[in-house]
Amino acid sequence: GESVGLHLPTLSVQEGDNSIINCAYSNSASDYFIWYKQESGKGPQFIIDIRSNMDKRQGQRVTVLLNKTVKHLSLQIAATQPGDSAVYFCAEKGSGGGADGLTFGKGTHLIIQP
Amino acid sequence: DGGITQSPKYLFRKEGQNVTLSCEQNLNHDAMYWYRQDPGQGLRLIYYSQIVNDFQKGDIAEGYSVSREKKESFPLTVTSAQKNPTAFYLCASSIDWETQYFGPGTRLLVL
Numbered sequence: 617g618e619s620v621g622l623h624l625p626t627l628s629v630q631e632g633d634n635s636i637i638n639c640a641y642s643n644s645a646s647d648y649f650i651w652y653k654q655e656s657g658k659g660p661q662f663i664i665d666i667r668s669n670m671d672k673r674q675g676q677r678v679t680v681l682l683n684k685t686v687k688h689l690s691l692q693i694a695a696t697q698p699g700d701s702a703v704y705f706c707a708e709k710g711s712g713g714g715a716d717g718l719t720f721g722k723g724t725h726l727i728i729q730p
Numbered sequence: 731d732g733g734i735t736q737s738p739k740y741l742f743r744k745e746g747q748n749v750t751l752s753c754e755q756n757l758n759h760d761a762m763y764w765y766r767q768d769p770g771q772g773l774r775l776i777y778y779s780q781i782v783n784d785f786q787k788g789d790i791a792e793g794y795s796v797s798r799e800k801k802e803s804f805p806l807t808v809t810s811a812q813k814n815p816t817a818f819y820l821c822a823s824s825i826d827w828e829t830q831y832f833g834p835g836t837r838l839l840v841l
Contacts, residue, residue: 648828659832720772
């Protein structure tokens with residue numbers, strides 16, 4: 617079946633640098649995407665979302681980019697801080713409606729080096 | 731404070747025992763979900779409910795049961811038929827069937 621996945625299981629960055637976490641999706645009918653942050657032992661936390669009629673959306677220190685041509689989603693975190701250390705995963709929803717919801721990727725573990 | 735609560739944080743199950751995980755939300759969301767998370771894997775949908783007194787099986791419903799008698803509550807029972815129940819269980823809710831907000835999770839361990 618179609619799925620959402622991530623390019624790298626672990627990403628290590630220096631504190632203060634920008635982080636870019638990537639996600640590839642295969643369902644061309646998906647029209648809504650979300651990035652979640654999950655700290656160890658906790659539930660996922662909503663970060664930012666984007667609809668398929670947009671290419672870019674910005675939040676506080678985060679930007680999501682959507683490239684529908686190559687079915688690629690990325691999360692950019694500016695000036696990475698120790699508190700950003702977590703697993704980040706993307707989720708997508710098809711355009712078919714219904715509450716059966718999201719398809720989740722496996723996650724990228726972001727490690728912040730001092 | 732609005733949000734989703736799950737209890738207990740840790741739960742131990744003995745062989746052949748049914749255990750129930752609690753999920754409560756005061757966000758007035760119609761839809762609620764249960765997911766299972768295993769190390770190195772993405773979230774897998776167990777059951778979901780679009781509205782009170784209605785629920786649907788997800789991808790891995792075998793060995794689990796749910797009820798939705800109240801809008802605020804969506805308890806999950808892990809039955810003895812679930813042979814590999816050790817996992818982190820996450821409950822979520824949604825007002826629009828799109829953005830889902832998660833609770834803190836319950837870790838289930840087998841004795």
